[in-house]
Amino acid sequence: MSFDLKSSAKEKILIVAHRGVSGGNIPCNTMAAYEIALKQGADMLETDLNCSIDGKLFIFHPYMEHAHLSRLLLLNALPYSVVKRMRYVNQDNAVTPYGVCDFDEFLETFKGRCFINIDKFWTNPRKIYDAVVRHGMTDQILVKSKPSKSVYRWLEEVAPELAFMPIVRDRHDDHAELLRRKINYVGIEALFSSEEAEIANPEWIESVHKDGILIWGNTIVYNMRDCISAGHNDDTALTVSEDHGWGWMADRGFDLIQTDWPMMLIEYLKRTGRYYKNQISQYN
Secondary structure (H helix, E strand, O other): OOOOHHHHHHHEOEEEEEOOOOEOOEOOOOHHHHHHHHHOOOOEEEEEEEEOOOOOEEEOOOOOHHHHHOOOOOHHHOOHHHHOOOEEEOOOOOEEEEEOEEHHHHHHHHOOOOEEEEEOHHHOHHHHHHHHHHOOOHHHEEEEEOOOHHHHHHHHHHOOOOEEEEEEEOOOOOHHHHHHOOOEEOEEEEEEOOOOOHHHOHHHHHHHHHOOOEEEEEOOOOOOOOOOEOOOOHHHHHHOOHHHHHHHHHHHOOOEEEEOOHHHHHHHHHHOOOOEHHHHHHHO
16 A cells, blocks of 8 residues: 555545544553544544653653653653553543553554654654654655754755655745755644634635645644634534534645544544545535
């Protein structure tokens, strides 16, 4: 199976599972959570990368040890022999059987099965890139960062084949530069607190699409104090209006949507004719 993000996004809205699908006794960022996300129809898995003090890569959101392990410690200050014995707690703070994911095991498990977004890539870019190359998975990987000249240079010099998206808020000033550079610039992760922001403007989105660039939107609510989609989010979709929460994002032209509820989002998009790109126009 070959992977091409732009080609896949021409057919339908791509659904990104934020840290897999968690709930009940199954915590996020675990192998179980990722397998469930694929069962629910997600096209891409979002992962948080971390590294032990002795250089072993594993999947765990940095500085979330107290929330997910109920432990006052930092995994990146520990050897991997200790890290791998840790067990997540569930939403009731009870210990589960689910441990921290080894990155190599994760890659081998999901090789050839889905797209993968590696968050926190820039904490260990060379080590992560080397692992991806070792597993022969560069075509499945998407990396993102805040706009950075040093990141752009690194990609050009070391990994020009890796699919890359800058994470931009409200406006995107590096678009023309990235089109010129020898970088696999595939899209933009758009964060915005207002519908009037440049990167949420339908005309601007259309102009970027004409340049062959995808737009990634987030309906996750990571922190209610940090609005990243002008209120068009999972919470709104599930408690107020699916059309306002999810439909708005589809109608604006977002090509990828990151969610904590992939199965329900996909069901909604299919039910309303928004899932496949050739059907979206009737809702604009």
